Structures are given as structure tokens and as C-alpha cells.
Amino acid sequence: MDDKKIIALVIGGVILFVGFLFLLGHFSQPKPVVPIQTLTDSSALPGMQVGNAPWAPELSHLLERLKAIHLPALSQEGTALHIHQHLDLYINGKSVAVPPEIGISTSFISPIHVHDTSGIIHVESPTVQTFTLGQFFDIWGVRFTSQCIGGYCANANSTLAVYVDGKLYSGDPRQLSLAPHQEIVITYGTDTQLPNPIPSTFAFPAGY
Numbered sequence: 001m002d003d004k005k006i007i008a009l010v011i012g013g014v015i016l017f018v019g020f021l022f023l024l025g026h027f028s029q030p031k032p033v034v035p036i037q038t039l040t041d042s043s044a045l046p047g048m049q050v051g052n053a054p055w056a057p058e059l060s061h062l063l064e065r066l067k068a069i070h071l072p073a074l075s076q077e078g079t080a081l082h083i084h085q086h087l088d089l090y091i092n093g094k095s096v097a098v099p100p101e102i103g104i105s106t107s108f109i110s111p112i113h114v115h116d117t118s119g120i121i122h123v124e125s126p127t128v129q130t131f132t133l134g135q136f137f138d139i140w141g142v143r144f145t146s147q148c149i150g151g152y153c154a155n156a157n158s159t160l161a162v163y164v165d166g167k168l169y170s171g172d173p174r175q176l177s178l179a180p181h182q183e184i185v186i187t188y189g190t191d192t193q194l195p196n197p198i199p200s201t202f203a204f205p206a207g208y
Contacts, residue, residue, distance in 0.1 A: 041145060042069070042138045042174075050143045051151040053091050057102040057114070058141025066110060069138050073108035078126035081111075085121040085182040086202035087136075091152060093193030103139045110139050112178070120208070123178055133162075133184065134174025146172055152188045160188050166200025181208075 042048065045068055047061030066073050089096040103113030111125040112135060123131050137144035147154045154160050162173040163185040169176060176184070183202045187194055 042134065043143050043145070045069075045138060045141075047141045048143050049141055049150055053089075053096045053150055053152075054099070055140065055142045055150055057099050057104075059101075059105055061141065062103065062105055062110070062139065063108070065138055065141065069135060071111060071135065071139070072126075073105075074111060074126065075108060077109060077122075077124035078111055079124070081123060081125040081128045083123045083178065083180040084204060084208045085123075085178050085180075085184055086204070087119050087121055088183070088185045088195075088199050089149075090185070090187045090189070090193070090195055091149075092158070092189040093195075102136075112136050112139055114140075119202075120204070121178065131178045132174060133176040133178065136178070137174075144174060146174070149186060149188055154188075158189050160186070161194075162186050163198050163200075166198050 042065075043050065045061075046064045047058045049055045049058060063073055087098050089098065097117060098114060098119045100114060100116045103110030104115070111123060112131055113122050113124070114120070115122060121136060125131070134144060137149075142150050144150075147160060149160055152158070152160070160173075162169040162176065164176065165183050166185075173186075181202075181204055183199055185195070185199050187198075
């Protein structure tokens with residue numbers, strides 16, 4: 001083989017190798033995630049429950065709400081992000097159960113959902129991103145703001161408060177980021193109606 005053919009083969013090999021590296025880098029790059037913004041006021045979303053507890057998982061308008069808050073209706077649970085939180089609700093000193101099947105329709109499932117009556121929130125998403133407590137209530141279909149939960153709003157006697165791992169959360173509760181193994185407590189009522197002590201931990205099942 002003469003020198004010209006050898007040089008041509010070498011050049012061709014280099015070009016193919018560079019092209020391979022380009023394609024490898026292109027397809028291995030993580031897909032950009034569009035930031036999800038939690039609505040500051042979701043009371044106008046379809047199907048929102050603004051009455052007194054208990055609150056059912058509102059499913060008839062779930063798909064509409066998911067579209068409005070820019071969350072996907074999944075054909076199955078996502079696997080890129082899989083974390084859990086536990087939620088306790090106290091209204092006027094009484095525990096209010098978190099119902100099962102929040103965010104679970106017969107034909108799709110939300111990336112944030114609840115399976116049973118344990119109060120455990122499941123975040124199972126095909127993308128790694130931050131999800132919030134406000135989004136959970138939007139999916140549930142219950143009004144939740146810094147002043148109101150359902151039909152209960154802060155007044156001269158009663159306040160709405162959110163605790164995370166036993167500590168009072170001072171920010172906008174709708175913007176509270178959901179993180180692994182949080183114990184989230186929401187209370188509405190007078191100071192004397194607060195649970196004592198405020199729950200600060202939860203025994204998650206093995207594998208959660």
C-alpha cells in the first residue's frame with residue numbers, strides 16, 4: 001500500500017473517530033429540565049375544595065389542574081427521582097386523615113401522589129427537579145395558601161402553621177421544597193390546640 005492510501009486511511013479514521021465522539025457527547029448530555037414554578041394562588045384551579053375537612057382526592061379535574069401547573073400526566077411512575085415525605089394534618093386540634101389515591105387516576109398518575117392512608121407522599125418523577133408542597137395540594141385539589149387550608153383561614157384566634165421535622169417553617173408554605181424523609185405537619189387552630197409535641201420524625205417503611 002502506497003503512502004497516499006495510508007494517509008487517506010488515517011485521515012478517514014480520525015474523521016470517523018471525531019464524529020463518534022461528537023455523537024457520544026451529544027446523546028450523553030443530560031436533557032435540560034424546564035423549571036417548574038409553583039403558583040402563588042391556585043384557588044381558581046378547577047375542582048379546588050374550599051370547604052371544611054375531610055377532603056377527598058379530587059380526580060374529576062385532576063388532568064386540567066396538572067396542565068395548569070405544568071406537571072405531566074404519567075402512564076407509569078417515574079424512576080429518575082423517587083423520594084417520600086410524611087404529612088400530618090391537624091385542624092382545630094384534631095387529626096385529619098390524608099386520603100388514599102391522591103393524584104392517581106384510572107388512566108394516568110401524577111409525579112406526586114399518595115397510595116394509601118399512611119400519610120406518605122410519593123414523589124416519583126421521570127425528571128430530577130424540585131417539587132413543592134403547594135403542588136401537592138394542587139394535585140389533591142385542596143386550597144392551600146399561607147393563610148388558608150380548605151375552608152379554614154387565619155383570623156384573630158386561629159392561625160395556619162407548617163412545621164418541618166418539628167421546626168416552624170417561616171417561608172411561603174406553598175414554596176416548601178419536598179425532600180427525602182421530611183415529616184411535614186400542618187396545623188390550623190389556636191395555640192392551645194397545637195399537638196404537643198409537634199411530630200418531628202416518622203418511621204418510614206424499609207426501602208422508602
